[in-house]
Amino acid sequence: MNWSLFFDLTVSGLTLGSLYALIALGYSMVYGILKLLNFAHGDVYMIGAFIGWYVLHALGGPLNPTFSGGAVLFLMFVISMLGCGVLGVAIERFAYRPLRNAPRIAPLISALGVSIFLQNSALLVFGASFRDYNTFSLIGVKTYHIGDLFFSVPQLLAVLTAIGLMVALTIFVARSRLGKAMRSTSFDREAASMMGIDVDRVIAVTFFIGSALAGAAGVMFGLVFGQIYHYMGFIAGLKGFTAAVIGGIGSIPGAMAGGLIVGLAESYATGYLPQGSTFQNLYVFALLILVILIRPSGLFGRAAIQKV
Amino acid sequence: MKSRRATAVAALLALGAALAVVAGAYATTDRAAAPTAQSGSASALIKCGKTRTIGFMAPVTGPAASIGTQQVHWAQYYVSTYNKTHKTKLKLQTEDTQLGAPTGTAEALKGAQALAGSPNVLGVVGPAGSNEIVGVTKSLKDAGLAWVSGSSTRTELTTDGTRTGYMFRTVPPDAIQGPTAANYIIKTLKYKRVYIIDDQETYSTGLADKVQQVLRAAGVTVERDGVSQQQSDFSSLIAKISRDTQLVYIPWQLPPKGQAFGNQMKAAGKGNIKLMGADGLFDSSFATVGSHVYDTNFPLNPKSKIITGFRKQHGGDGEYFGAPTFAATQVVATATDKACKNGIATRAEVRAAIRSTRIPAALSVIGVALRFNRNGDLSTAKKFGLYKSNGNVFVPIPG
Numbered sequence: 001m002n003w004s005l006f007f008d009l010t011v012s013g014l015t016l017g018s019l020y021a022l023i024a025l026g027y028s029m030v031y032g033i034l035k036l037l038n039f040a041h042g043d044v045y046m047i048g049a050f051i052g053w054y055v056l057h058a059l060g061g062p063l064n065p066t067f068s069g070g071a072v073l074f075l076m077f078v079i080s081m082l083g084c085g086v087l088g089v090a091i092e093r094f095a096y097r098p099l100r101n102a103p104r105i106a107p108l109i110s111a112l113g114v115s116i117f118l119q120n121s122a123l124l125v126f127g128a129s130f131r132d133y134n135t136f137s138l139i140g141v142k143t144y145h146i147g148d149l150f151f152s153v154p155q156l157l158a159v160l161t162a163i164g165l166m167v168a169l170t171i172f173v174a175r176s177r178l179g180k181a182m183r184s185t186s187f188d189r190e191a192a193s194m195m196g197i198d199v200d201r202v203i204a205v206t207f208f209i210g211s212a213l214a215g216a217a218g219v220m221f222g223l224v225f226g227q228i229y230h231y232m233g234f235i236a237g238l239k240g241f242t243a244a245v246i247g248g249i250g251s252i253p254g255a256m257a258g259g260l261i262v263g264l265a266e267s268y269a270t271g272y273l274p275q276g277s278t279f280q281n282l283y284v285f286a287l288l289i290l291v292i293l294i295r296p297s298g299l300f301g302r303a304a305i306q307k308v
Numbered sequence: 309m310k311s312r313r314a315t316a317v318a319a320l321l322a323l324g325a326a327l328a329v330v331a332g333a334y335a336t337t338d339r340a341a342a343p344t345a346q347s348g349s350a351s352a353l354i355k356c357g358k359t360r361t362i363g364f365m366a367p368v369t370g371p372a373a374s375i376g377t378q379q380v381h382w383a384q385y386y387v388s389t390y391n392k393t394h395k396t397k398l399k400l401q402t403e404d405t406q407l408g409a410p411t412g413t414a415e416a417l418k419g420a421q422a423l424a425g426s427p428n429v430l431g432v433v434g435p436a437g438s439n440e441i442v443g444v445t446k447s448l449k450d451a452g453l454a455w456v457s458g459s460s461t462r463t464e465l466t467t468d469g470t471r472t473g474y475m476f477r478t479v480p481p482d483a484i485q486g487p488t489a490a491n492y493i494i495k496t497l498k499y500k501r502v503y504i505i506d507d508q509e510t511y512s513t514g515l516a517d518k519v520q521q522v523l524r525a526a527g528v529t530v531e532r533d534g535v536s537q538q539q540s541d542f543s544s545l546i547a548k549i550s551r552d553t554q555l556v557y558i559p560w561q562l563p564p565k566g567q568a569f570g571n572q573m574k575a576a577g578k579g580n581i582k583l584m585g586a587d588g589l590f591d592s593s594f595a596t597v598g599s600h601v602y603d604t605n606f607p608l609n610p611k612s613k614i615i616t617g618f619r620k621q622h623g624g625d626g627e628y629f630g631a632p633t634f635a636a637t638q639v640v641a642t643a644t645d646k647a648c649k650n651g652i653a654t655r656a657e658v659r660a661a662i663r664s665t666r667i668p669a670a671l672s673v674i675g676v677a678l679r680f681n682r683n684g685d686l687s688t689a690k691k692f693g694l695y696k697s698n699g700n701v702f703v704p705i706p707g
Contacts, residue, residue: 004550004551005548008576128369129369132564132568132593135571136574143577152575152577155575224543225572226540226571227567231410232540271544271547277535
């Protein structure tokens with residue numbers, strides 16, 4: 001057993017899995033409340049990455065930041081999350097709410113339309129060229145290791161940020177009044193409305209939180225992998241959706257677990273399977289089919305304790 | 309119920325058969341019509357006028373925009389120089405191919421169709437990528453247009469016979485570039501463990517195959533992998549590269565991807581492993597990864613008058629990747645002038661004029677005379693140049 005390879009793949013898989021988990025959470029939360037597959041979610045993630053890039057450059061760029069590296073990173077995350085949150089609310093208000101009582105295929109088509117709209121708008125506004133976060137100039141290139149376990153600061157930052165956000169979300173949904181309202185709306189929207197819950201507000205908050213998490217994932221992607229472009233949301237969105245389905249769509253712990261499983265599967269497939277880097281997507285989606293065949297409701301499916 | 313289902317199945321089968329017949333007839337019609345269209349376009353007389361139009365295909369935007377922009381600058385530099393010294397004028401009809409974009413070669417194909425249908429275009433400069441050349445061949449050939457690429461190096465493009473008489477290039481092919489890189493690794497660097505990663509595109513796989521073949525023949529241990537250029541996360545792939553690897557060879561065509569790969573190598577604690585790219589990565593964005601980065605590119609003389617003139621106009625930056633596009637534009641412009649001597653020309657005449665190009669080394673930016681062999685390759689270009697990064701830009705390795 002080559003432990004060095006195993007550890008490298010695990011670190012890579014956990015980093016990637018953290019991103020997928022954050023994206024999957026958005027899919028899962030929206031599905032839990034509206035039974036809608038929000039296919040525009042991957043593109044919100046892409047917009048988040050671009051907002052982070054613009055914030056970075058508005059603050060002097062990676063080479064001459066106006067504030068310390070930590071403060072710049074904090075602002076990148078906060079502004080990107082706020083921007084994506086507002087974008088998510090706007091998408092819900094204009095593309096999904098008018099179709100709330102329409103047949104289920106209508107909002108699905110609308111979601112695809114929003115996705116294409118966002119992709120092309122990004123192409124128009126940001127251009128087709130890659131944007132470079134140049135993370136190494138901002139926070140250094142130093143790599144740490146514990147024995148054979150190597151990791152970099154951006155990787156550690158991505159995993160810790162994802163864990164922090166997921167824990168915060170879990171506490172919010174479990175303990176806050178709004179979180180309870182979200183769970184009630186998810187359980188029975190009409191009954192929740194009759195009990196005095198402002199369902200429209202709850203749905204808007206759900207979109208805000210889910211999209212904000214996607215924004216954070218976008219910034220994390222830029223920090224870890226360096227480059228962003230207008231089409232990056234498509235495949236990441238698909239992987240996030242896959243993670244949500246594998247974990248059990250509608251379940252918060254399921255989305256987290258699904259994300260990590262997809263990330264690790266992708267990484268191990270690349271490292272251990274024949275032609276792994278070429279066919280990594282094949283292996284990931286084969287895993288999706290396998291899980292659906294064995295457990296159609298996903299790993300955490302209905303058995304999940306929390307459901308938004 | 310059963311008979312209704314049977315009727316529905318029969319109706320579907322009949323519909324399918326009808327569609328197949330129509331599709332077949334359409335294809336037959338299309339094939340039959342093709343030669344007429346080709347000969348019509350190739351022999352159609354075009355009034356040259358005072359301003360001649362050259363089609364120009366390059367990745368102006370998209371993932372390869374950094375190298376595409378260099379080609380644009382060099383083509384424009386030729387046009388501006390020409391226009392200053394000639395009574396007749398040149399203009400470029402530019403088509404953006406977005407090389408490396410997720411849409412594949414669709415943009416290049418659209419550009420080729422636009423040039424094919426443009427009544428004033430007599431010849432084409434570009435496109436940049438070998439996979440794009442494969443994609444646009446039919447459109448340009450059917451329209452009778454010749455094209456001269458300043459960067460596509462895949463050997464088979466000129467040797468498989470598909471484009472003979474139509475495609476020309478002002479760069480040496482991978483049959484020269486591959487052994488140049490491999491021999492440097494074997495003889496100068498004396499490395500024994502090399503990892504090769506292609507980008508799964510026509511250009512990259514051909515070059516990677518060639519280098520792998522030469523390295524293995526010399527007893528070098530070579531591991532081989534491939535990665536899609538739509539991917540930005542190389543961490544799992546990097547994990548597979550063992551720490552005792554001495555060099556990773558990445559003949560890719562998108563410099564930002566090379567840069568991302570190099571930076572992720574450093575982040576994984578593998579920044580000590582040398583990197584080598586090919587002409588597709590000959591860009592400062594890849595060079596900034598560090599001084600452990602090597603590259604191969606066309607052998608240019610930075611002291612030539614043409615290059616110093618260009619650098620003066622572009623803030624001292626030579627943008628060397630684009631220089632052979634100057635030569636390509638020069639070839640098409642010279643052929644157009646020759647064909648337009650009596651005021652009118654056909655695309656076939658321009659093709660013939662390109663085939664018989666004779667531009668002396670003194671007037672050539674790439675340091676050798678511009679003359680083509682029967683396949684469309686430069687008969688005068690026999691070697692590639694080796695470069696090493698100084699941390700910011702690539703500088704030639706002497707010898």
